[in-house]
Amino acid sequence: MIVAASNRLHVNKHNVTSIDVARLADVSQSAVSRTFTPGASVSEQTRARVMEAATKLGYRPNAIARTLSTRLSRMIAVVVSNLQNQFYPVVIEQLSQRLQQDGYHVLLFITDVEEADELLGELLRYQVDGIVMASASLSSALAQQIAEARVPVVMFNRVSRAGSISTVSSDNHGGGRAVAHFLAGGGHQRIAYLAGAEDSSTNHDRESGLADGLAERGLRIAARGVGHYEFERAAHATLELFTQGSSADRPDALFVASDHMAFAAMDTLRGALGLRVPEDVSVIGFDNVQQAEWGAYQLTTVEQDVGAMIESTVGMLMRQLQNDAVTRDHAVIPARLVVRSSARVPT
Amino acid sequence: MIVAASNRLHVNKHNVTSIDVARLADVSQSAVSRTFTPGASVSEQTRARVMEAATKLGYRPNAIARTLSTRLSRMIAVVVSNLQNQFYPVVIEQLSQRLQQDGYHVLLFITDVEEADELLGELLRYQVDGIVMASASLSSALAQQIAEARVPVVMFNRVSRAGSISTVSSDNHGGGRAVAHFLAGGGHQRIAYLAGAEDSSTNHDRESGLADGLAERGLRIAARGVGHYEFERAAHATLELFTQGSSADRPDALFVASDHMAFAAMDTLRGALGLRVPEDVSVIGFDNVQQAEWGAYQLTTVEQDVGAMIESTVGMLMRQLQNDAVTRDHAVIPARLVVRSSARVPT
DNA sequence: CTGAAAGCGCTTACAG
DNA sequence: CTGAAAGCGCTTACAG
Incomplete structure (x- = not known):
């Protein structure tokens, strides 16, 4: 008994339990539990007494104990x-x-x-x-x-x-397809894709949506880079995409699998490559994050709801x-x- | 007993407990608990038997139960x-x-x-x-x-x-002070402050750091707006700051209490107000978030480590x-x- | 090293 | 509506 008491003092973590409340309110511990269980049957009277005692003691039901018994x-x-x-x-x-x-x-x-x-x-x-x-x-x-x-x-x-x-x-496939039609409708001829993580379903579906949509317009994906959904790798992949081959081969549009990567792509396009967006190359992203609306990017993108x-x-x-x-x-x-x-x- | 059993079947949430493991390993429940308690004393032999039984049953110690007894x-x-x-x-x-x-x-x-x-x-x-x-x-x-x-x-x-x-x-005060000296050193004369939430300590310290630093250079905060650390409100406050009074009064520098707001300020400055950054007005932020490095902003800012x-x-x-x-x-x-x-x- | 047992703070049939 | 009691799954003195 003494040990328990001193132990309790030592640990001392706001140790007000339903038993303490019950004692003060002069009801059973079950009654206390019931007043804190929505829908349980307690009379207004005992509920009131319990609540009074509880607030007086600063009682806070222990959610961990509840979890153990209710699972x-x-x-x-x-x-x-x-x-x-x-x-x-x-x-x-x-x-x-x-x-x-x-x-x-x-x-x-x-x-x-x-x-x-x-x-x-x-x-x-x-x-x-x-x-x-x-x-x-x-x-x-x-x-x-x-x-x-x-x-x-x-x-x-x-x-x-x-x-x-x-x-x-x-609807990642549908989104990719909408991008294809938008770009085709804009008269783009060499449409490139900047992929996210190769093993992700989102990347797969966005790309196949693009491919299917382009096919419907008699086009196909002209070039492809991989950014793994990461900023730096997207910047790097963009650089490669736009410097390989002759300048006549250069893509005139880039669909990027995420906005996050699209910002990297735009920075690279405008910075290292000195190209204008959208005059020299159109860029479209995916997600519609808040930054897509920022003045310096004004990114056309597929919105995820x-x-x-x-x-x-x-x-x-x-x-x-x-x-x-x-x-x-x-x-x-x-x-x-x-x-x-x-x-x-x-x- | 029957009720308990059927109840168990009903709930059925991967109910392997230390008792099940103990039974299979033919040791006490305490022994099971000890082999999963780092530093507890168990012989190599019983530990091995317990582990075998545990993996066989897919036992996973219940962290909630542990919490209840250890607090x-x-x-x-x-x-x-x-x-x-x-x-x-x-x-x-x-x-x-x-x-x-x-x-x-x-x-x-x-x-x-x-x-x-x-x-x-x-x-x-x-x-x-x-x-x-x-x-x-x-x-x-x-x-x-x-x-x-x-x-x-x-x-x-x-x-x-x-x-x-x-x-x-x-060191928010120190950061604000460094900004003051940097701007003063750059020859700015009318330095404005775009505040975050008025009741926050960060805002208070950054502003007083700026004020103190400017005072050391014989300057003072020339104008002040409040963005509450929010993007839209920062954009709005920037617009007000730069349209009030005569154009001779216009600030030539703006210290913004957070990068997040600084992006809004730059967008407003360059968009709605048609000003160039930094030629017409210098902008400095606080935080050094990843976007501060983006090509379109290249934000000078105070880095939080x-x-x-x-x-x-x-x-x-x-x-x-x-x-x-x-x-x-x-x-x-x-x-x-x-x-x-x-x-x-x-x- | 090992096991039996008390205890952590609740919920919830069960009996009244 | 109410209380006594068992049970949730662990940890940890205690005694051997």
């Missing part, structure tokens, strides 16, 4: 890899706020592709109620593990090869949570071209 | 308000990775100033081991609550008025965690001027 943590793991790309901060911001609205909390994991596997184990130890993967594609081994653990997952802005997991993405994507993601998660079942939905959100002045406009 | 969650709450400002994504990214290295996890809260109070209660329920506040300044009421809860806090990039809480910030700030923050947190005590340190990280081409360079 519901009300935490969602959000896994992201690339905050350098301006698209993701807004995703995180909006997703967090949306989840907070519903009384969920975000356990954030920053990772690159390699670490994803070990991370997942770590994340499952925390009994998260669900997972949003906005980083790498899951390996099938990982997808398997998650399925066994029976925790709802949705992949954000990527489609899994495994196919066994819910996904939310924009982040709000709709998040709504869809959270909806899927909540449905799985409620049904206590893991399902496989695939949402494809329409993407539209936002026309600014970095690409020649069809007349 | 240590290994979760750190990170509170941020403004991810639109490009400075914060990199802070979150680096902070998360640094914390993950040390085996901590990030519980992310996005909030604006108003919600901060209710949020805090929520956050303390989750038994976080520490808090990094990178959003609003804490109200003194809040600071009080946290102190009572005995959870280590550090304010990141802001100094609390209360003074009772650890803080990490750049994010790496050092984070190292300091995590160090403070860990020290408090180890000493089981809440202390009050104040770290001020040196800030240096990064010279690019948005401001006339002293000769």
Whole structure:
């Protein structure tokens, strides 16, 4: 008894428990628990007494203890890899706020592709109620593990090869196709593509959309570079694309797989290469991040509807949570071209 | 008993516990716990048997249960308000990775100033081991609550008025002063200041640094606008600053309290106002976010050393965690001027 | 080194 | 509506 007391004093982390409240309010501990459980049956009288005691003591229900007994943590793991790309901060911001609205909390994991596997184990130890993967594609081994653990997952802005997991993405193919028609309509002849990560579904779909759209106009992708969705590598790839071959071969338009890379491309075009945008070369990006509207870029780009994507993601998660079942939905959100002045406009 | 079993089947969330492992390995549950507790005493033999059983069953220790008995969650709450400002994504990214290295996890809260109070209660329920506040300044009421809860806090990039809480910030005053000397040295006569949020310590210190530096050169702040650290409001304030009064009164230099706002200012200067930077007006920002290096801006700015700030923050947190005590340190990280081409360079 | 047992702070049938 | 009690899955003195 004495040991316990001194121990308690030592640890001393605001140790007001439901038992303390119960004692002060002169009710059972169950009664305290019930007044803090929405929908539980307590009389107005005891609720009032409990609340009074609780505020007097500064009682704060321990969410960890609740999690242990209910098996519901009300935490969602959000896994992201690339905050350098301006698209993701807004995703995180909006997703967090949306989840907070519903009384969920975000356990954030920053990772690159390699670490994803070990991370997942770590994340499952925390009994998260669900997972949003906005980083790498899951390996099938990982997808398997998650399925066994029976925790709802949705992949954000990527489609899994495994196919066994819910996904939310924009209509990347449609977006690429719209770009093709816009550029073809603008009279461009030599249209180049600056790719993101080769193994990503977004890159694949945007490129095939472009290719398909151009084919419909009797054109094809004239040249191709790879920027891996990174700024520096995009700048480098742009330089290569526009210096190889004779100047007659030079592309007159460049579709870049992300805005983030498009800014690098424009800088390189205008700086190192001394070209004008869009007079000498048209540039089109993908995402429509806030910087696309900045005066110095005025980037024509395909907009991803982040709000709709998040709504869809959270909806899927909540449905799985409620049904206590893991399902496989695939949402494809329409993407539209936002026309600014970095690409020649069809007349 | 039957009820319990069917219940277990129903919930069914990868329910392998240390007891299951113990049974299979034919040891006590304590032995299982010990083999997963670094530093606990287990013989090599039993450890091996436990590990074999554990991998066979896919056992994953429940971190929530551990938290309940140790009172240590290994979760750190990170509170941020403004991810639109490009400075914060990199802070979150680096902070998360640094914390993950040390085996901590990030519980992310996005909030604006108003919600901060209710949020805090929520956050303390989750038994976080520490808090990094990178959003609003804490109200003194809040600071009080946290102190009572005995959870280590550090304010990141802001100094609390209360003074009772650890803080990490750049040398904002020194940065402002360096800007003053640089602009004075460049022969500017009418130096204006575009403020961030009026009640923030960063804004206050940057402005007083500018004022003090100018005073040392026999100058003073010639004009002043307020952008509240927001893009649109900064654009608007810039427009006002440069259209009021006669054109002879027009500022020839503008120090902006953050890069984020500086981009808006440059866009407005060059777009709506048709002025050249730096020929007609020099612009200097604060933060040195990645966009400051973009070709179209080439922003001269005061760099915040994010790496050092984070190292300091995590160090403070860990020290408090180890000493089981809440202390009050104040770290001020040196800030240096990064010279690019948005401001006339002293000769 | 090892096991039995108490305890962390809740929730929730169960019986009244 | 209410209370006593079992249980969630761990950690950790304690005694051997």
